[in-house]
Amino acid sequence: MSHPHPELGSPPALPEGGLRIVALGGLGEIGRNMAVFEYDGRLLIVDCGVLFPEPDQPGVDLILPDFEYIRDRLDDVEAVVLTHAHEDHIGAVPYLLRERRDIPLIGSKLTLALIEAKLTEHRIQPTKLEVIEGERHAFGPFDCEFLAVNHSIPDALAVAIRTPAGIVLHTGDFRMDQLPSDGRLTDLGGFARLGSEGVDLLMSDSTNAEVPGFVTSEREIAPVIDEVIRTSEQRVIVASFASHVHRIQQVMDAAAKHRRKVALVGRSMVRNMGVARDLGYLKVPPELIVDSRDIEEWPPEDVVLICTGSQGEPMAALSRMANRDHPIRIAEGDTVLLASSLVPGNESAVNKVINGLTRWGARVVHKGNAKVHVSGHAAAGELLYVLNLTRPSNFMPVHGEWRHLRAHAKLATLTGVPEDHIVIAEDGVVVDLVDGRARIVGAVHAGYVYVDGSSVGEITDTSLKDRKILGDEGFISVVIVVDSNTGKLTAGPEIHARGSGIDPMQFDEFIPQIERALAEKAADGVVDMQEIRRVVRRTVGRWVSDTYRRRPMIIPVVLEV
């Protein structure tokens, strides 16, 4: 089994007849999935998603894969295959298209309809959208076969990529629901057929590799949702992901059964469900839906609201309801149903929302106290099926943090994949499939690219370190004006501090210390501005540290007149 090699250097040239695989995201993290395949100088990309920031990445809106590795070779890209329309698989497409507008986007009907709606919001008119109709299609040297997989969004695909280097099967995200409501099963028959043909490399979803056993069927949620709505005396508010068409279908079915009207709340919910309905993925009985702005006209017991915000996003409707900062005011007897997963990293935010809603008297039903969510990702017991059916010569776990990749690798060894044919790679690690063997041959840069406001990539890790210091400790700026000839103080020191928690009165007492330190320097005949800055920084830093045991950022500003 290959282990992390922080010392990996630049990769050698790709041998003729070899296939190169570089993940720019999704390995070592859950999110921003993007894999770049190279054969004979041509590139195929599978997915192009975003990662959502953690608390130690403050102020960041989104994290993109770093396109630097392919930036000079965008013309070599034959296509971007989008396995399904979740943000962690399509969210970075608008940013990639900014760099080359006419990259062909390939996917199923719903996937492309949702990416098109997204691109429209970004004011990007894609030039090439190609819906997978048949099962097989070649993009340059990449002969792709698409296989149905079941996931927590309809119309998801796995892709088998055939090149002279061999067959690579990339599962995308999948689960193995054996009783899906739309009858669209993960195509295990297809996986078996590929296995017989010979899968040279399996790249398989590792998200739930640590979870033992099996994921129950989505349809097992229906009776629970039905019961929640049946027993609710007032309004029912359901929060879910805006892409979970089947979950929302179940909510709508239960609402219709209990003669409640449904209102959709939240821009992405309204947009996506519109697309899903137009394309026939969502079946909405006539007159079920009412406009959320008119919802107060209906008695509370006749209403189901479906909204976003299940992850505690502070600006979403649900958080604002919890804070009494939304037109819909939670009242005693209301029921809130969080029909969604709890994405790691969001625990505190969701807990705050649950407490806020509970405080105002709502009953909150969530996956912690009722069977209102099943995962969209196959668990360990199911991943074994895929490994056994495909019998890959080489295995590379994808879509997961280290803990998930390692757990998945362990499962592969249990099914008989030799340890030295298992590649655990991180983002940027270069894997070559040559003569039937997958090996790590080097690494390229694959850092985080931060989106903040309208700018992409301008926020760096240095900015984030500064934000961390500023956020934890605040800052103190000391402004002085000195005579450039004598080095003597002309004005100031003026001290400004924010977030430091130090009473400004304290500064007045301290200013003489700065003046004394500067006067000493001036007496030395020093007029070096750098040196004056250093003196100010050191004097203030020592005072704060000694007096308060704190380390705010200290900004000395010296102006000359």
Next chain:
Amino acid sequence: MSHPHPELGSPPALPEGGLRIVALGGLGEIGRNMAVFEYDGRLLIVDCGVLFPEPDQPGVDLILPDFEYIRDRLDDVEAVVLTHAHEDHIGAVPYLLRERRDIPLIGSKLTLALIEAKLTEHRIQPTKLEVIEGERHAFGPFDCEFLAVNHSIPDALAVAIRTPAGIVLHTGDFRMDQLPSDGRLTDLGGFARLGSEGVDLLMSDSTNAEVPGFVTSEREIAPVIDEVIRTSEQRVIVASFASHVHRIQQVMDAAAKHRRKVALVGRSMVRNMGVARDLGYLKVPPELIVDSRDIEEWPPEDVVLICTGSQGEPMAALSRMANRDHPIRIAEGDTVLLASSLVPGNESAVNKVINGLTRWGARVVHKGNAKVHVSGHAAAGELLYVLNLTRPSNFMPVHGEWRHLRAHAKLATLTGVPEDHIVIAEDGVVVDLVDGRARIVGAVHAGYVYVDGSSVGEITDTSLKDRKILGDEGFISVVIVVDSNTGKLTAGPEIHARGSGIDPMQFDEFIPQIERALAEKAADGVVDMQEIRRVVRRTVGRWVSDTYRRRPMIIPVVLEV
């Protein structure tokens, strides 16, 4: 059932013969437990703990209860009863003793030994420590009876407080382990006897009120720990709380059985286990313990390290091992056992630690994949026993967030406590027990007091708001020097920015805009410094918002010469 009343005013005077209860912490949050009882002008305090900060309280070390409510009445305090030695029950004692040194501290032997060690670190010499020996002791008008409870630290107590107003039973934190290794059961017989006598108000631990069923016995962990150590080929590193004597006893027993040496890592672990051993709560076989600095002298297969850091605390040994920033370098084949709960709010930090350890090749065993932790708090099924045995006239759930308090209140109604005899109070809400009825009569201020570095209470919510803005967006300061007569620019504008993610080169292009805006003002004949600041702030703010769609903090600094 009483509901939140944001409009609660100051409480009226306490009627003669009535008992007043004000929680300064622990209601609406898990932590900083502190309840103040008042009878006939005298005060009794139960617990005095700290709360650990959430991600939206950056840079804060600890959060204390606000002592303002009792500050003028410290001389009326008869005693502080400490139910057990967890930080959320004793952590604020040093800060309270700073305000009055000779407040008597009452508790069991281990509790007082641990608080004494803590006070010594704070360089505080307490004057009155009183170990509970008998079961009953009066402190002024408060006739207290102490009852054993089982918890995740030895020697925990519940307290029944008798005054002419009635009997209040405060459970402290407890669980109902029916097979505790030290044989010290929660005294349900005592609870039943009090129930027969007549409990006028039950205040009971709500932490696990949402968890259905029962908590299994601590001893069920022993075979799992044994198996983990038996099957480990290299080092075993166990992370746990530094107060969990019984858990650490089980680890030491298993280590001894498998002929491994044990080293303790971490200041609080070494300190607390020393106290527990000296007092006989921890049984350590001779020659089991070795100094952690000598650990490299032993073969990896002969070693168990016990350390802190199970909550992902960044400075603790475990996090530093995960980051390869510790003398103990994790290697393939090492086993790390997180034998602890995962405290809400720490999920991301612990996940990072697990991924880091896994990346270096460690097997990580935690409560998610093995039965290596049981909770220290009674679950819903067990809380019903306490309600049924004590049959309280009034019930007030304590120690919990809103979700837990509400869930516990629901349990009380199921056992027959009338809804209007249940009081759900938040921190600061004043509850009076008068003529056998507990009622909310008002509220006092009970905000957060932040400890940051050596200062207490100097960080305010305003400072935290500033830190939030600085942490998310950084700042831009614009310094100008103007002639106080003409308002004309003498020096600057000099722009400094940190954490804003804006390239300083951009400022150079923007400076003329500021100069122009100032020149316009000067032409108007305006020399008002406030107005100049406003112009700078507005000009810069608009530019950043339009160009970058961001909102950094903008600090205009205007000096006059």
